[in-house]
Amino acid sequence: MPEPTARNIAFAALVITTVAAVPAAVLLLVRQNDNTPILIIPPQDAPAQVAPLSSSPAQTQT
Known part of the structure; x- marks a missing residue:
């Protein structure tokens, strides 16, 4: 077994x-909903109102 050198000790640290x-970061990410200043609310169930690409006025080719 090699003798502990400064490099090995630094790597172990x-x-x-x-x-x-890593577990501390995961814990903070899991609990962030309690601390977040902005709450993102998903849209409620509504019928889709997406126009086909061919008739969309915002889709123009130049």
């Missing part, structure tokens, strides 16, 4: 920090 940070 980086791995430990990463392993600790």
Whole structure:
């Protein structure tokens, strides 16, 4: 087994920090709905009112 060098210790510290940070970030992302200042509300069920591409006035080719 190799002797612990400064490089090995630094790499181990980086791995430990990463392993600790990932669950913390996931936990924050899961709980962000409680802290978010803007609430995105999905549209309610309504009939689709999408015009076909051929008759859409916004779709023009130049």
